[in-house]
Amino acid sequence: MELKFDEKGLVPAIVQEESTNEVLMLAYMNKEAFEKTVETKKAHYFSRSRKKLWLKGETSGHFQYVKKIKYDCDCDTVLLIVEQIGAACHTENHSCFYREL
Secondary structure (H helix, E strand, O other): OOOOOOOOOOEEEEEEEOOOOOEEEEEEEOHHHHHHHHHHOEOEEEEOOOOEEEEOOOOOOOOEEEEEEEEOOOOOOEEEEEEEOOOOOOOOOOOOOOOOO
16 A cells, blocks of 8 residues: 655544544644554654644643554545544544534
8 A cells, every 4th residue: 555645745634533433633644644653553643834743642641542544545545543542632622523513
């Protein structure tokens, strides 16, 4: 499998909780973030606003332990199945998808 990164070198990463199947968040990974995630089994992402790699939970303690990594039919999106420690969202909500229309 060869991931297809976009013109900015990123691939979207959908994050889903293993125990509930709840979608927790959407983030982006560059090649380094993806490789570190595979290597450490902890979710790493690339911050588009700060333009740098980050380990989820590094400052909050709300780590994501990666149980499975899946990818879509076009190899341009990944799905991380994780054990979420604490809140996934920076607002302290468990999921970033806590609002409804």
